[in-house]
Each structure stands twice: as C-alpha cells, then as structure tokens.
Amino acid sequence: MTALRDSLIRQIAAQGPITVAEYMTTCLLHPQHGYYTTRDPFGTQGDFTTAPEISQMFGEILGLCIAQVWMDQGRPAPFTLAELGPGRGTLMADLLRATRAVPRFNDAARLHLVEASPVLRRMQARNLPDAQFHDSADTLPDAPLFIIANEFFDALPIRQFLRAGNGWRERMVGLRDGKLAFGLGPVTALAALEHRLADMAEGQMVETCAPAAHVLAAMATQIDKHGGCALIIDYGDWRSRGDTFQALYQHAHDDPLAHPGQADLTAHVDFEALAQAAAPLHATDLTPQGVFLERLGITQRAQTLARSLDGAALQAHIAAHRRLTHPQEMGHLFKVLGLHPQTTPVPPGFGS
Numbered sequence: 001m002t003a004l005r006d007s008l009i010r011q012i013a014a015q016g017p018i019t020v021a022e023y024m025t026t027c028l029l030h031p032q033h034g035y036y037t038t039r040d041p042f043g044t045q046g047d048f049t050t051a052p053e054i055s056q057m058f059g060e061i062l063g064l065c066i067a068q069v070w071m072d073q074g075r076p077a078p079f080t081l082a083e084l085g086p087g088r089g090t091l092m093a094d095l096l097r098a099t100r101a102v103p104r105f106n107d108a109a110r111l112h113l114v115e116a117s118p119v120l121r122r123m124q125a126r127n128l129p130d131a132q133f134h135d136s137a138d139t140l141p142d143a144p145l146f147i148i149a150n151e152f153f154d155a156l157p158i159r160q161f162l163r164a165g166n167g168w169r170e171r172m173v174g175l176r177d178g179k180l181a182f183g184l185g186p187v188t189a190l191a192a193l194e195h196r197l198a199d200m201a202e203g204q205m206v207e208t209c210a211p212a213a214h215v216l217a218a219m220a221t222q223i224d225k226h227g228g229c230a231l232i233i234d235y236g237d238w239r240s241r242g243d244t245f246q247a248l249y250q251h252a253h254d255d256p257l258a259h260p261g262q263a264d265l266t267a268h269v270d271f272e273a274l275a276q277a278a279a280p281l282h283a284t285d286l287t288p289q290g291v292f293l294e295r296l297g298i299t300q301r302a303q304t305l306a307r308s309l310d311g312a313a314l315q316a317h318i319a320a321h322r323r324l325t326h327p328q329e330m331g332h333l334f335k336v337l338g339l340h341p342q343t344t345p346v347p348p349g350f351g352s
Contacts, residue, residue: 004033004261009175017174017183020245021157021210024265028155029116033261036117036155050151051233051289051330052091055320057305059094061296062231065348066095066146067102069229072345076227077108079144084114084137084215085152089127095148112140137218145228147219153274154234154266156211160245161193163200168193171205173257180257200241207240207267216277216339223339224280229347230339236269237335238286244268271337284338284350290331292349293324 008026012018018026028035051058070079083092092111099105111131115121121133134140140147160171162184170185196206219230236244247254249263256265275283302321309317325331338347 002033002259002261004030005180005259007033008173008180008260009178012173012175012180017172017185019159020171020173021159023173023260024157027260027263027265028157030261035261035264036120038119038261050087050091051324051334052087052094052150054323055317056094057298057301057321058293058324059091060098060301061293061298062091062148062150062233063095063098064102065231065296066148066229067099067105069340069345069347070105070108070146071102073144073227075104075108076144077104078110079108079146079228080112080141080222081109082112082114082137082140082145082147084147084149085155086113086115086124086128087120087150089113089124089131091148091150092131093127110141110143114140137215140218140222142222142226144226145219145222145230147223147228147230148233149230150233152234153209153212153215153232153269154236155264156209156215158207158209158245158267160243161190161206161208163197163202163204163206165202166197168206180260182257199239204241205243207244207270209267209270209273212269212274213277216274220278220281220339224341227341227344229344230278230281231347232269232271232274232337232339233289233334234269235333235335236271238270239272240268240270269335271335274337275339278339280342281339282342282346284340284346287336287350288327288332289334289336290325290327292336293331296349298325 029037031037086092096106111128112134113124113131114134114137115124124131161168164187167187167189169187172183172185174181174183193206200206223230244267245256247256247263247265249259254263271286306314306317323329338350340347
C-alpha cells in the first residue's frame with residue numbers, strides 16, 4: 001500500500017467514486033505524494049525518457065523550425081518563446097543553442113515555461129536561468145507567441161465515456177472488496193459527445209480532456225491576435241477511440257490503479273479535439289514525428305554530428321537517430337500538429 005492509495009480509498013469510501021480525471025490529477029499532482037510533484041521522472045532513475053533526452057538533435061531541429069516561422073512572420077521583437085511541460089529544460093537549451101546562428105532571434109526571445117512540478121522547476125531554473133515560470137498558459141505575456149509542447153497533453157487528466165444506447169456511462173474509480181477498481185456511472189445524455197454517436201458502437205469508449213481544450217483556447221487567442229505558432233508533439237491520433245489510459249512504473253507498463261502517486265499516468269492525445277479548440281487558427285496535417293524530423297533535415301544533422309564520433313559514442317548516436325525517426329520506434333507513434341494564423345505560411349516540416 002502507498003500513502004496516496006490509502007488516502008484515495010478513505011476518500012472514496014466516504015464520498016463515493018471519482019472520475020478518471022480526478023484520479024489522474026491526484027496521482028500526478030498531489031502536494032505530498034504526487035508523481036510529478038515529488039520526483040524527477042526522466043531517465044534511468046525515472047520511468048520514461050523523452051525525445052530531448054535521447055538526442056540534442058530533437059531540440060535543435062525544432063528550434064530551427066520555430067526560427068523559420070519567426071522569420072516568415074516578419075521577425076517580431078520582442079516575442080514570447082514558451083514551452084509547456086519543459087521536463088529538465090533540455091529541449092529549450094538545445095533549441096536556444098541551435099538558434100544562436102539566426103540573427104536577432106535569441107535577442108528578441110523572452111523565455112517562458114509552463115510547469116506545475118516544483119522539482120522540475122528547480123532543474124529548469126538551473127538549465128535556463130533567464131526563464132520566467134507560469135502555472136498555466138493563461139498568464140503568458142500578451143505578445144507574439146511561439147510555443148512548443150512535447151509530451152505535455154498526454155499527461156493532462158482525461159474522462160472516459162462508454163456508449164450506452166443514445167447516452168453515455170462514465171468510467172469511474174471506486175472500490176471493490178476494499179481495493180481501487182473501475183466501475184461505471186449511470187447513463188447520461190452528453191451534448192458534447194452527441195457528434196460521436198454516429199461513429200461509436202454500443203460499449204465503445206471515448207476519452208475527453210477539458211484541460212487540453214482550455215490550454216489550446218488560451219494559446220490560440222494569443223497567436224491569432226499577435227502572430228506566432230504552436231508545435232504539439234505527442235502520441236495519439238486524430239480522433240479518440242478506445243481505452244488508452246495507461247501507467248508506467250519502473251520503466252514497465254502497469255495497472256493504472258496499482259501504484260497511485262508512484263507511476264506515470266498518461267493517455268493518448270485526441271489531436272482532432274486540440275485542433276478544434278484552437279480555432280480560428282489553421283491546423284496543419286497531422287504528421288508522424290519521423291516524417292516531420294526527416295523533412296526538417298535530421299538525417300543531414302545526424303551525419304554532420306557523426307563525423308566527430310566513433311566507437312560506442314557513434315553507435316549510441318545512430319541508435320538515437322533511429323529511435324526518434326524509425327516507424328517501429330517513436331517515428332510513427334508520435335505525431336506532430338502545427339497551429340498558426342490563417343494568413344501566415346505553413347511551418348516547415350508539414351505538407352502544404
């Protein structure tokens with residue numbers, strides 16, 4: 001038993017079942033026992049490794065993409081350069097190093113990070129001492145906004161609904177024999193899911209993420225008003241379908257209810273919902289990460305870096321390139337969505 005599991009069991013016993021979203025929020029962000037609030041989740045000592053930690057090329061390539069969009073939009077100065085959920089700050093550090101060669105870009109950039117974890121904020125502050133921190137995207141400056149979100153939206157709390165006739169039953173976290181267990185709420189008609197009745201059969205599941213829509217709306221308002229763009233990189237697909245709620249514990253897949261507060265909880269991203277929430281911005285075609293990075297020249301960058309490597313370092317470099325781009329690794333599972341004003345050019349790396 002964990003302290004957080006005991007607390008959840010007492011809460012549910014006293015007050016009744018909670019939504020999957022409430023469970024996720026508590027497990028990830030509880031002040032004393034939350035997964036993100038109490039540890040560094042990355043690397044061999046954590047539970048997962050993100051693309052920026054795999055290779056410097058990832059942040060460098062994204063940085064040059066952002067810089068090209070900035071130039072295409074007239075080089076606004078100053079502008080907000082922001083990242084949602086910046087991890088250790090590795091991606092942004094690599095990005096800023098790559099963009100030093102772009103005249104006036106780094107001088108015009110004002111760095112802002114949206115981070116909920118106190119542990120990660122301390123690491124980011126060491127790696128990016130000029131950054132300003134925010135609890136949410138709502139408080140980003142009223143200025144041109146160029147923003148990256150890599151593996152951010154998958155950690156936002158979801159709700160799950162199973163079709164039941166012309167209504168829906170919400171999946172809940174309750175108790176069975178004194179242990180945490182999934183159950184279903186009563187049948188309810190939901191206007192927000194009315195459009196999904198056409199493509200979902202009886203008993204099939206849809207996942208929704210209200211916090212994601214809120215974040216996208218705040219970003220879109222800024223970008224539509226002042227210019228800029230957003231790059232969203234995550235695993236998921238164009239439309240939510242099925243149960244994607246999952247846990248990682250000690251680098252292995254786990255029962256999401258088994259280790260509350262000690263496992264990373266995520267769900268696949270519904271990119272269609274993100275694009276809809278970002279109206280009136282133009283949404284690019286949803287593009288596999290491998291295709292996106294190859295279009296931006298990651299293989300050429302890999303070849304350049306390889307010239308100064310040999311032995312184990314060279315083999316690790318080759319493996320990192322493969323992991324980021326190959327369809328059987330991160331290249332296809334992860335997708336990239338770009339958002340930009342209707343009147344501006346499509347960011348590089350996407351189709352026309």
